[in-house]
Structures are given as structure tokens and as C-alpha cells.
Amino acid sequence: MKKTTHESGDAVNLATFDSMLTEVNSYGERYNPSKDALKPAALTELLNKARTVSALVTEALTARQIAVDNRTEAFKPIHPLVTKVNNALKASDTSTETEASADSLVRKLRGHRASAKKTEEEKSAAIAEGKSTKEISSAQTGIDNRLAFFEQMISLVTAAGTYAPNETELKIESLKSFLETLKAKNAASISAEVRLSNARIERDKIFYDMETGMLDIGRDIKTYVKSAFGATSPEYRSITKYQFKRKVK
Numbered sequence: 001m002k003k004t005t006h007e008s009g010d011a012v013n014l015a016t017f018d019s020m021l022t023e024v025n026s027y028g029e030r031y032n033p034s035k036d037a038l039k040p041a042a043l044t045e046l047l048n049k050a051r052t053v054s055a056l057v058t059e060a061l062t063a064r065q066i067a068v069d070n071r072t073e074a075f076k077p078i079h080p081l082v083t084k085v086n087n088a089l090k091a092s093d094t095s096t097e098t099e100a101s102a103d104s105l106v107r108k109l110r111g112h113r114a115s116a117k118k119t120e121e122e123k124s125a126a127i128a129e130g131k132s133t134k135e136i137s138s139a140q141t142g143i144d145n146r147l148a149f150f151e152q153m154i155s156l157v158t159a160a161g162t163y164a165p166n167e168t169e170l171k172i173e174s175l176k177s178f179l180e181t182l183k184a185k186n187a188a189s190i191s192a193e194v195r196l197s198n199a200r201i202e203r204d205k206i207f208y209d210m211e212t213g214m215l216d217i218g219r220d221i222k223t224y225v226k227s228a229f230g231a232t233s234p235e236y237r238s239i240t241k242y243q244f245k246r247k248v249k
Helices: 005-026 040-076 076-092 098-112 120-128 143-160 172-208 214-229 234-239
Strands: none
Touching: 005 040, 005 172, 005 214, 005 234, 040 143, 040 172, 040 214, 076 098, 076 143, 076 172, 098 143, 143 172, 172 214, 214 234
């Protein structure tokens, strides 16, 4: 699975800190800072935390993608299904008003306009006649809206009283079962998104918190090496090659 730009940047920062710590450990007893957070044991602990939380983000990314793919697959039959339901309703002894309501819901599910979009000339003519130029916008086709419109469709055919198809997939109980499946897939996708968000928040604390984050600790390591070994020392010249990239908010 392809990582986002942010995740790729985090991976580079982690690899940089890992390499930096390897070099610090090569100094042996000569590296002896008084600040506890800069001591080798604390740096190793920080590196391990960063590795762990990075792995959690990767796992959450994968889980989120699987959940989204599963939801997408589950929703694929909805458009042809509502067309069949609408036709089955029209084939029953139902009212013209109910058929019109069903047609409206089908349009909303498909994201179609109830009427053609007005041209600029038509808008100008309407204004001249003192009429409203407000148009019925394209239906919202987000997941929540599609679920709501499909549920309304089920309610409509149920209330019609004449809808009684013989085909199993078109029966009201089958439609309700399909709706519950869609809701479950959507809930799983939302849960996976929340898990990913929480993992990223925890990752960002360990990587980017001021003073205690991995990037600021890396900066402090350079400052200590400069102080202990000197600004012109090979140790300092070497440690400065490790460059971190802070996220742009």
C-alpha cells in the first residue's frame, strides 16, 4: 500500500534518528551528557517508542484501506438495485405521487439533478420576471446521504402497501438486510479512520512534540556534541549531517 507524503517523511525522520543514534553510540564513554533525555539509554527508549508507534500507524493505514475497499465493494450494487426496486414499485398498483417520490429518491441516490441547470440567459430572464433563480442542486452523494436515501426508499415502498415482488433480492426484508450490511461496512470504515487518526496523533507526539519529541532531541544531541567535542571537531561535523524535516501544519 502506498504511503502518504506525511508518512513517507516520518519514515525518513525515523531512519535519520536511528542512524544518528548509531553514531552517538560509537562515541562510547566520550559521549556523556548530563541531561537525562540525551543519555544513550533514554535515546534508545525514544527510538523504540518511535518504531512502535510508526508500526501502529502503518497497521492502521492498512486496516483503514481494507475497510474503505470493503465499503466501496458493498455499495456497488446499490444503484442497479434501486432501479429494480423502482421498476418493481411501478409495476405494482401504486399511486402516481408515490412513483414520483420514488423517482426523486433514485435521482438523489445517483446524484442527478431534478431539473436541468439554468443557463445564464434563463437566469437573467427569470430575474426580469421577478422569479427566483434558485436551483435544485446536485444531490449530495456522500455515504451518509446514500444510506439515508436508500432507507427512505425502503420506507416508501413499505408504506405504499402494494409493493410485493416475488424476487428475493427485491423483497422488503432483503432490502432491510442489505441496508444493515451497508451500515456495518460504513461503521467499520469510520472506526478504522478513527484508529488511524489516533495512531497519527500518538506518533506526532513522539516525533514532533516540542522539547521532548524526537526531532528536538536530535537537535539537542547536536548541541551537546558541539559543546563536548568542539565546533570544528570531526564528531560535530559528522553529526550535523543528520537533518530532520518538521511537518508543515
